[in-house]
Amino acid sequence: MSIAPSALPISMRRxxxxxxxxxxxxxxxxxxxxxxxxTLLGPSGSGKTTLLMILAGFVRANGxxxxxxxDEIITTPPHKRNIGMVFQNYALFPHMNVFHxxxxxxxxxxxxxxxxxxxxxxxxELVKLQGLxxxxxxxxxxGQRQRVALARAIVFEPRIVLMDEPLSALDKGLRxxxxxxxxxxxxxxxxxxxxxxxxxxxxxxxxxxxxxxxAGRIEQLDKPxxxxxxxxxxxxAGFIGESNFIPVECRNGSVWYQDRRIQTGAPTPPAGxxxxxxxxxxxxxxxxxxxxxxxxxxxxxxxxxIYQGDSFVCYASLxxxxxxxxxxxxxxDVLARMPAPGxxxxxxLDAKDTILVAAEG
Amino acid sequence: MSAQSALLKEIAGPAGQxxxxxxxxxDARRESLRLLALLxxxxxxxxxxxxxxxxxxxxxxxxxxxxxFSAANYARFFEQASYIGTFITTFKVAFIVTGACVLLGYPxxxxxxxxxRRAASICxxxxxxxxxTSVLVRTYAWLVILQRKGLINSWLIDLGVISQPLxxxxxxxxxxxxxxxxxxxxxxxxxxxxxxxxxxxxxxAGMNLGxxxxxxxxxxxxxxxxxxxxxxxxxxxxxxxGFFVTPALMGGGKVVMWAMRMEQTTSLYSNWGAGxxxxxxxxxxxxxxxxxxxxxxxxxxxxxxxxx
Numbered sequence: 001m002s003i004a005p006s007a008l009p010i011s012m013r014r015x016x017x018x019x020x021x022x023x024x025x026x027x028x029x030x031x032x033x034x035x036x037x038x039t040l041l042g043p044s045g046s047g048k049t050t051l052l053m054i055l056a057g058f059v060r061a062n063g064x065x066x067x068x069x070x071d072e073i074i075t076t077p078p079h080k081r082n083i084g085m086v087f088q089n090y091a092l093f094p095h096m097n098v099f100h101x102x103x104x105x106x107x108x109x110x111x112x113x114x115x116x117x118x119x120x121x122x123x124x125e126l127v128k129l130q131g132l133x134x135x136x137x138x139x140x141x142x143g144q145r146q147r148v149a150l151a152r153a154i155v156f157e158p159r160i161v162l163m164d165e166p167l168s169a170l171d172k173g174l175r176x177x178x179x180x181x182x183x184x185x186x187x188x189x190x191x192x193x194x195x196x197x198x199x200x201x202x203x204x205x206x207x208x209x210x211x212x213x214x215a216g217r218i219e220q221l222d223k224p225x226x227x228x229x230x231x232x233x234x235x236x237a238g239f240i241g242e243s244n245f246i247p248v249e250c251r252n253g254s255v256w257y258q259d260r261r262i263q264t265g266a267p268t269p270p271a272g273x274x275x276x277x278x279x280x281x282x283x284x285x286x287x288x289x290x291x292x293x294x295x296x297x298x299x300x301x302x303x304x305x306i307y308q309g310d311s312f313v314c315y316a317s318l319x320x321x322x323x324x325x326x327x328x329x330x331x332x333d334v335l336a337r338m339p340a341p342g343x344x345x346x347x348x349l350d351a352k353d354t355i356l357v358a359a360e361g
Numbered sequence: 362m363s364a365q366s367a368l369l370k371e372i373a374g375p376a377g378q379x380x381x382x383x384x385x386x387x388d389a390r391r392e393s394l395r396l397l398a399l400l401x402x403x404x405x406x407x408x409x410x411x412x413x414x415x416x417x418x419x420x421x422x423x424x425x426x427x428x429x430f431s432a433a434n435y436a437r438f439f440e441q442a443s444y445i446g447t448f449i450t451t452f453k454v455a456f457i458v459t460g461a462c463v464l465l466g467y468p469x470x471x472x473x474x475x476x477x478r479r480a481a482s483i484c485x486x487x488x489x490x491x492x493x494t495s496v497l498v499r500t501y502a503w504l505v506i507l508q509r510k511g512l513i514n515s516w517l518i519d520l521g522v523i524s525q526p527l528x529x530x531x532x533x534x535x536x537x538x539x540x541x542x543x544x545x546x547x548x549x550x551x552x553x554x555x556x557x558x559x560x561x562x563x564x565x566a567g568m569n570l571g572x573x574x575x576x577x578x579x580x581x582x583x584x585x586x587x588x589x590x591x592x593x594x595x596x597x598x599x600x601x602x603g604f605f606v607t608p609a610l611m612g613g614g615k616v617v618m619w620a621m622r623m624e625q626t627t628s629l630y631s632n633w634g635a636g637x638x639x640x641x642x643x644x645x646x647x648x649x650x651x652x653x654x655x656x657x658x659x660x661x662x663x664x665x666x667x668x669x
Contacts, residue, residue: 058565078568079577085569091562095584104580108571152570 007035008069008159015064026216039195041203042213084153084161092137099133105156123151163195237277245275263351277355280327286348295348422637434638451619455601461541466548474556531613539607548593555589
């Protein structure tokens, strides 16, 4: 079973959706490449699920165009779109056993019984559920239901697969395991996949690209590495990974925090107020006699230290009362010079790791 | 033998026994006794108002008019054709009324289940409203509407659709119309409740996987609504078998149902033995039907069908 040759790109243009007078999606444009694993990431109410529902055809947009491989599908009814979908609660048919659930899309397409049996068997194998075809849905565990839903969504070799928070009902360990398995399955089958989640870690783990959504718009569309290393807005910097924000000012072509000049890896942004994004793991403790070329140093006081086994978290406050968080692994050299609460420390941040975003609001 | 091991031995009790086993068993016994004490009033009521009268009914049916012990009351059913006729009429009415309730009630319940919450609750009130009116009042209302010079006949004649009034009341069709109206909510309510539990994502999944609206209804919605339909059908059918007021009033004496026969036998002829036998037969037949239904549903449930 190979889907790769038929994987198609999706092109969404000027998608508008309002519920009553409340805008949910505003002038949304998005291109998904053929065979790509793209994640729509955002908080609840950001419009990511609505966009997925419009793609599947369950929700009618107020305006816009969706082209799959060049064909307009915005008015195509859902059953003619040939798009597979994995639902949040799996939506398995409770009155059918596993085999009939997976065979359902093939039956609708008039596939002969012998071929159906063969393809269902293959799909079961693909999701590692061999021999469970005769089980009733209510005899399956959460993880197994998840796999049946997945098998059902890919057995008819759809051009596109949509997934609506498919792992959110699983416990943490199983969720992380399924993330890796879904990723591997996608690599193997190569179908164009649009995945919806509010879990940034899940998005980073699985995606080729992530579209971060906020209030009905795409804030940033990039590879996970780029999103993390170079967020373009405060929202993205805050939503992806942990961040502390420090207000800085740009004047005369350089960046200033209070009276200290800040070095950055990127060109200096236009004059005005900006925010410096400080990630806990990019900060480190600087000793007094260390040369400070290429790093920004900040003086702070330790307010608390939390020991977490493999790592520790140090909460420090700057002179203006702002809190910074530092995280490091518990190596013996770090532990040897672990500061105590109340102690003054110097925090260092590499110029290359210093990110500026425009201040919002 | 140290003091410590002596202490351990004391805690463990006699060899091979669980710690505090006796006390725990006594505690469990006390708990079940307390539960039984709480149940006692309702158990007594069930006994007094169900088991004793039914036993008595059965007992009465075994005596003829002279008070002699005999099976004459049961033998009569097979000897007199009118009893068989009544039996057939009763089942005919029950089947037709149940069928009419399904035909009218299924689309109604489906519409209710698809309406937005607010609209659905308003419509449900209209379904339940007749419950608050007496069956007698509603039956007379139907008589007014359906009789020879009633609402429907005079409208149809005024409109020129018919020249002679249709005989809608005081016959079989009157009984069916009246009973269908009264029993419809008993089908709609359980059916609506089960339709509401059908996951809309299942229907979406059906469409997503290539089934059109009609196919999704046939292959997913309908099978999932069957448990609710089955309970509605059972309730309506069983109520039909013992229905009295409506067929007595709307049938104009032409439609004799089992319950009417019972009333005649006991109040007109004062033959309690024969009346009791009628009751026993109705009870047994109803139980047999329920058993059959249960068995049919059970057979499906052990297959791929599940009500959960």
